[in-house]
Amino acid sequence: MRDKRPTRTVGVEYEYKWCVDTIDAAKDPHGFLSATVFDRHLGDVSDVVTVVQSTMYLDDERLALADAGHSLGCVVNTGALSSIAWIRLKQTILWTGRRDCLEIAERVPPEDIGRLVDAREVLPIDYARRTGMVSGRLAPVGVATQTRYKRTAVFTDSPAGMAYSVDVVEFRSPDDPATPLSRYSCLEIETNGSEHHALRQLDRLADDITDWLGTSQETATKGQLATWVTHPDHRS
Numbered sequence: 444m445r446d447k448r449p450t451r452t453v454g455v456e457y458e459y460k461w462c463v464d465t466i467d468a469a470k471d472p473h474g475f476l477s478a479t480v481f482d483r484h485l486g487d488v489s490d491v492v493t494v495v496q497s498t499m500y501l502d503d504e505r506l507a508l509a510d511a512g513h514s515l516g517c518v519v520n521t522g523a524l525s526s527i528a529w530i531r532l533k534q535t536i537l538w539t540g541r542r543d544c545l546e547i548a549e550r551v552p553p554e555d556i557g558r559l560v561d562a563r564e565v566l567p568i569d570y571a572r573r574t575g576m577v578s579g580r581l582a583p584v585g586v587a588t589q590t591r592y593k594r595t596a597v598f599t600d601s602p603a604g605m606a607y608s609v610d611v612v613e614f615r616s617p618d619d620p621a622t623p624l625s626r627y628s629c630l631e632i633e634t635n636g637s638e639h640h641a642l643r644q645l646d647r648l649a650d651d652i653t654d655w656l657g658t659s660q661e662t663a664t665k666g667q668l669a670t671w672v673t674h675p676d677h678r679s
Contacts, residue, residue: 450550451566456533457642458542458633459649460661465611468628472592472609475630480655481607484648485596495521497588499617500666501560503577506584506677512538514666515571515581517556528553530560532567533664534576540660541646583617585669598648603641605634612665614672625672629661 468475473491498516502508508515512535519528531548547567551559561581563569571577593608608631613623634645653660671678
């Protein structure tokens with residue numbers, strides 16, 4: 444009999460992100476993902492996969508997670524993946540251009556998310572409370588709905604895998620999830636490999652992307668951006 448217990452995952456993520464023009468990203472996301480800058484660093488590149496998902500971000504009354512650069516969200520997919528939902532915590536360990544995160548996630552039934560947004564039995568929420576990242580009641584503070592155009596690949600000088608994507612995002616209030624309040628788009632590259640050669644390759648690719656785009660790397664998380672849209676006076 445198939446095990447139907449929720450799936451829990453714990454891992455690390457190393458990522459860079461750049462804000463890009465939303466009109467350009469929405470009009471031609473494949474153009475970004477086919478840029479020659481990737482050809483110099485990557486091989487075994489996959490076709491583009493498109494996923495639409497919404498994340499309802501949670502925080503305490505002090506907005507402690509947003510202040511610290513962490514994020515805790517309920518992630519719901521649409522279309523073929525609509526039966527899959529996650530509650531996911533990203534704890535930022537270090538951010539010096541590259542964001543190094545601990546990522547803890549638990550798969551939950553989409554229909555149970557409303558009941559589980561502040562449930563200690565959910566690992567990411569329990570971890571956030573046990574480590575003092577949050578205190579008091581947790582509640583929705585912002586919503587991000589994104590269309591992600593994603594490719595996977597391996598670095599040419601190492602066997603490590605990576606992923607890169609263009610995300611076209613609309614931010615909404617939890618009280619009115621039908622009305623977009625702000626739009627945002629970004630280009631992301633990431634790897635889960637902690638080996639020195641993998642991180643060195645990621646850093647080199649990031650340097651070339653920064654030169655290509657002519658802009659510095661993003662310094663805010665999507666969770667922060669979603670929170671600041673609905674709590675503009677709290678923006679750090």
